[in-house]
Amino acid sequence: GAVVSQHPSRVICKSGTSVKIECRSLDFQATTMFWYRQFPKQSLMLMATSNEGSKATYEQGVEKDKFLINHASLTLSTLTVTSAHPEDSSFYICSAPSPQRAGETQYFGPGTRLLVL
């Protein structure tokens, strides 16, 4: 299947700092990518849809000024958690639709574990 990478795999930061997470599609182009957040022992919650060349679409309840998304190219989307606080500590996962499967199938990155102290 298609490969999606994320960087970094884990990050620890102090409260009030900003953290950038990268999501890359390695062997295909993705005009759309998705960002999810997963708390321990819970399901994946969609945060936003990242659109290449246009603004991201945020799900209800997700603060767009806090979670900045930039889809800089057809293979890269970034999520920046601004002024991070301990409650933002979570597992952040991105995904991209496979071009070979009519966009239905999403391939997920390995995730980024964020710990805010």
Add this chain to the structure above:
Amino acid sequence: GENVEQHPSTLSVQEGDSAVIKCTYSDSASNYFPWYKQELGKGPQLIIDIRSNVGEKKDQRIAVTLNKTAKHFSLHITETQPEDSAVYFCAASKPSGTYKYIFGTGTRLKVLA
């Protein structure tokens, strides 16, 4: 909006036995139903999927069945092995341009050796 319920939340089976996980969706417009396996600290991996024009799909020890009328779909794993131990998520999506997924709550499967 769409809601996906998943049961059971935890499941323990003896190695070699079968495991069944069930999901129910609410939006009749949903037409694509993937299943993902997530190991600890990793991203979800697609294991099988089914579209609404198909009632059953099988891939070796894994099968998925879909009942559109009842809005149920199930994952069946036969001859379970310890390496099948993980959290399994079902999801539903519909053709709304971007195929957003609504995930079930997850099932923690433990295969006992």
